[in-house]
Amino acid sequence: MDCLFCKIIAGEIPSKKAYEDELVYAFHDIDPQAPVHILIIPKEHIKSADEITAENSAVVAHIFEVAAKLAKENNLSADGYRIVTNIGEAGGQTVKHLHFHLMGGRNFTWPAG
Numbered sequence: 734m735d736c737l738f739c740k741i742i743a744g745e746i747p748s749k750k751a752y753e754d755e756l757v758y759a760f761h762d763i764d765p766q767a768p769v770h771i772l773i774i775p776k777e778h779i780k781s782a783d784e785i786t787a788e789n790s791a792v793v794a795h796i797f798e799v800a801a802k803l804a805k806e807n808n809l810s811a812d813g814y815r816i817v818t819n820i821g822e823a824g825g826q827t828v829k830h831l832h833f834h835l836m837g838g839r840n841f842t843w844p845a846g
């Protein structure tokens with residue numbers, strides 16, 4: 734499949750790994766928008782959060798468990814941080830493989846742009 738993140742999971746494209754297990758892979762964003770900017774993705778190819786169903790939703794719970802662990806490892810918990818997933822064109826999604834941005838180390842504004 735011609736998917737950038739599937740290729741990263743397969744090791745065909747290099748990445749800076751932050752965490753991996755049988756269900757998920759986490760790596761540092763190539764163009765960080767915060768001092769800590771990690772992408773957490775399911776190993777299963779799911780296009781976006783819009784494609785989450787009763788059959789595949791368990792991995793999302795697991796991703797949030799991994800996010801909390803990575804946040805602690807990166808000392809983000811005390812100050813707070815942000816988890817974002819962009820969906821489709823209007824949502825600003827550029828890579829069509831479900832991913833959660835874990836961002837921290839600076840203050841964020843709201844509403845998001």
Ligand code: AMP
Nearest residue numbers: 746748761762763764819825826827828
């Ligand atoms: P989104 O715009 O929500 O689809 O996020 C895609 C993210 O993937 C962006 O933050 C990009 O900087 C990041 N990205 C694109 N290519 C790579 C890569 N080869 N390694 C790491 N991160 C990447």
Ligand code: ZN
Nearest residue numbers: 736739778830
């Ligand atoms: Zn993929």
